[in-house]
Amino acid sequence: MNNKAKLIQLIHVAKREMALDDETYRAALSGVCGKNSCKNLSLSELHQVLEHFKRTGFKMRSKKVNNRISPLSSEPVKAAEIRVIRALWIDMAQSGLLSDSSEAALDRWVYRMSKVRHVGWLNGKQAVKVLEALKKWDARLMAKWLDEHLGTNYQAKLKHGTLSYSLMLKRFAKGKQVYKERQNAE
Template identity: 25%
Template sequence: MNTPAKGRTEKDQRTRELAAIHAARRDLALDDESYRDLLWSITGQRSAADLNARQRRAVLDQMRRLGAKQRPRKRVAQHPGRPHNLDSVAQLQKIEAQLADMRLPWSYADAIARQQCGIERVAWLKEPQHLQAVIAALHVEQKKRGMLAQLREILARDGITEQQLTEKFKLKEGWQRRRVTLNRLINLLM
C-alpha cells in the first residue's frame, strides 16, 4: 500500500514525464497523427495518459533519440522568493493570494516574518500563529491600500490634490499609511 507522500511523488513524477513528452512533441513538431503513431509504435497505446512509468520513459528516450531536447528542470519559482513548501501549507497559499492581490513580492512577506516573528523567511515559519500573524499583517496592508484608493477616487471626483488635503487638515507626514486617518478623511469627504 502506498503512503500518501509516496503517492504524491509518483503522481508528480507522472505529471513531469507527461509534460516532458508534450514538450518533446513540440520540439519535434509532430502533428497529432504522427505523435499518436509514434506512441503506438513504442507502447501500443495512442495516448500518453494511458502509459505506465516504463512506457513514458521509453517514449521520452525515443523522442530524444529523434532530436527532442531534454530541458533541465527549472528551479526558479514563478515569483522570486516563492516558498518551496507553498503547495503543502494552506496558509502560505493564502499569503501568496494576498501578495498577488497587492502585486507585492515574497520579500515583503519575508520582511513581515522577520519583523513579527524574528524568522528570516515566511517559508521557514512552522507555528500556525506565526503564519496567521503574517496573514493578518497583509490583511491590514490590503485594507490600507483599499482605503487610500477610495480616498484618492473621492479627491479626484472633487478636484482636490493630496497636497491640498494635507494643508487643509494639517495632516502629519505619513498620513497615507494610517488607517484611522484614512477612515476619518473618507467619512468626512463622502
C-alpha cells in the first residue's frame, strides 16, 4: 500500500472513530483543502486533513506488535508441565475466559506466580506450582462465567471445595453448550 493510500485509510478510520456523518466529513475536507473527496487530495493535503482530525479529537493508535509466539509443542522443555500450562492457557483463551492469550501475557502471569520471567524457564517444582495455580484460576473463571450467564451457583461451591477441577471442566463444557442453544433459540 502506498503512502497516499495509507493516509486515505487513516482519514477514513478517523471519520469512523469520530462518528462523522458523510456531510460533516465532506465539510471538514472542504474546509481544510477546498475539496470534498480524499481521492482528489495531494499528499500534503491529506496530511493537512489528518492533522485537522487529530486536532479535533482523533487519537491514532499504533498496532500492538507481539513477535513472541509459543514454541512448537515438539520442542524440548525443562518440565513436562510447561506444555500443559501452555495448552491450558490457550484453552482458556479459546473459551473466552482470557482477554490476552499471548505468550507475553502468559509470561507475565507466570512471573506473578513464581517470579520466573519466562514459562519455559520453570523447573519441575515451579511448573507444578504454576500449573496448580492456573487450574484454580481457570476453575474460578469458569464458575464466574457459568454464574453470570446461566444463573448457577458454582462460585460458592468452589469456595467450599465441593467441586473438583475435572468436574468443573465438564460443567463448563455443558454450560457453554446450553448457553449456545439458548442463544440460538432466541
